[in-house]
Amino acid sequence: xxxxxxxxxxxxxxxxxxxxxxxxxxxxxxxxxxxxxxxxxxxxxxxxxxxxxxxxxxxxxxxxxxxxxxxxxxxxxxxxxxxxxxxxxxxxx
Numbered sequence: 001x002x003x004x005x006x007x008x009x010x011x012x013x014x015x016x017x018x019x020x021x022x023x024x025x026x027x028x029x030x031x032x033x034x035x036x037x038x039x040x041x042x043x044x045x046x047x048x049x050x051x052x053x054x055x056x057x058x059x060x061x062x063x064x065x066x067x068x069x070x071x072x073x074x075x076x077x078x079x080x081x082x083x084x085x086x087x088x089x090x091x092x093x
Contacts, residue, residue: 025080
């Protein structure tokens with residue numbers, strides 16, 4: 001049961017109600033798993049990292065290790081983001 005006293009403030013002749021919208025995220029159902037939902041393999045899954053990739057001046061390219069992680073986007077949505085990427089299925093989850 002929800003205690004509405006924490007979300008409603010009454011002042012004289014008016015009331016203020018605090019509403020928190022439910023945000024839909026397509027990745028919520030995969031939050032606690034590191035196994036691909038399509039092929040059920042763990043060995044082909046890479047951890048997704050977010051942010052700008054590092055530049056390697058010695059080689060003149062982006063510093064990456066394609067066997068350990070997959071580069072996500074520059075800015076991560078704080079409410080909805082994928083944590084894993086399956087190389088075999090090409091699926092974020």
